[in-house]
Amino acid sequence: MIRNILAVLAGVVAAVIIFIIAESINGSLHPIPTDLDFSNTEAVKSFYENQPILFWLVVLFGWAIGSFVCGFLIKLISKTDKILLPIIAGIPLTLSAVANFFALPHPTWFIIVALLLFIPFVLLGHQVYKPKKV
Numbered sequence: 539m540i541r542n543i544l545a546v547l548a549g550v551v552a553a554v555i556i557f558i559i560a561e562s563i564n565g566s567l568h569p570i571p572t573d574l575d576f577s578n579t580e581a582v583k584s585f586y587e588n589q590p591i592l593f594w595l596v597v598l599f600g601w602a603i604g605s606f607v608c609g610f611l612i613k614l615i616s617k618t619d620k621i622l623l624p625i626i627a628g629i630p631l632t633l634s635a636v637a638n639f640f641a642l643p644h645p646t647w648f649i650i651v652a653l654l655l656f657i658p659f660v661l662l663g664h665q666v667y668k669p670k671k672v
Contacts, residue, residue, distance in 0.1 A: 546612060546623055548615055549611040550608060550630060550631065552604070552607050552608060552611050553604035553605055553627075553660075556604030556607055559600065560599065560603070561597065561600065564600075567593070570585070571585070582642065583643045586642060586643040587645075598652065601635070601655055602655055602659050605659035605663065606662055606663035608624070608628075608631065608660050608663060609627070609659065609662060610663035610666060612660075612663075613665075617669060621664070623664070625660070627660055629657075631656040636653075
């Protein structure tokens with residue numbers, strides 16, 4: 539039981555670290571103007587609406603890789619095929635994206651893809667790892 543809890547926590551923490559790295563890379567590629575006033579919702583909306591598709595794809599790629607690694611680590615650490623563990627991890631990852639959607643403007647297509655991304659990629663990472671039989 540403790541091993542399973544630690545596996546889920548390690549997976550989620552690893553995913554978040556990868557998300558932060560992807561967002562940092564994105565920030566380097568598409569820096570936010572220093573004069574952008576985040577209290578001006580129209581200016582923030584305009585900034586995000588005018589981002590190239592690469593801006594959004596880098597975020598999705600980071601979220602997919604992080605989710606995959608999360609599932610992989612869960613299987614590696616827990617040493618169990620229990621499908622409930624990656625689903626449990628995928629839920630807070632998805633909910634964190636939902637919180638992000640409320641905090642900042644996102645294109646509709648991005649929201650749809652992102653909501654369909656987390657749990658499947660966590661499950662894929664979980665399924666890919668095959669422990670060696672001893």
